[in-house]
Amino acid sequence: MKKLEDKVNSKNHLPNLTLKDFVDILADGYHVETLRMISNYNNNTYLCGIHIDEGDKKEILINRDMPLNERRETILHEFYHALYSRLGRKQNEKEVESLAQKKYKELYNDKP
Ligand SMILES: [Zn+2]
Numbered sequence: 001m002k003k004l005e006d007k008v009n010s011k012n013h014l015p016n017l018t019l020k021d022f023v024d025i026l027a028d029g030y031h032v033e034t035l036r037m038i039s040n041y042n043n044n045t046y047l048c049g050i051h052i053d054e055g056d057k058k059e060i061l062i063n064r065d066m067p068l069n070e071r072r073e074t075i076l077h078e079f080y081h082a083l084y085s086r087l088g089r090k091q092n093e094k095e096v097e098s099l100a101q102k103k104y105k106e107l108y109n110d111k112p
Helices: 002-009 019-027 068-087 093-108
Strands: 031-035 049-053 058-063
Touching: 019 068, 049 068, 058 068, 068 093
Parallel strands: 031 058
Antiparallel strands: 049 058
16 A cells, blocks of 8 residues: 555656556446447547546446547546546546556557
């Protein structure tokens, strides 16, 4: 738990989503599903994904109508929200989006 405390205490240090974080987020009881959402991918108002953490109810939902690369990046985005929640860090959409884009590049740049 020391490592988690260190992460929480270093407010200016942006968290890095690791495989261990993925495992821990799933072990926390997240329900993760890729499904068709009501919104239409072809208009500009479609939802990419949703992160819900209401204590007992933890969910990550991904819009399955998006292309594979967008689904991948959205999964990273929503897991960053879950990580922020786990660390007790205030959600910051801009930070989460830039971290997800960075992680996506790191994972898939050479392997589209
Ligand atoms: Zn978001």
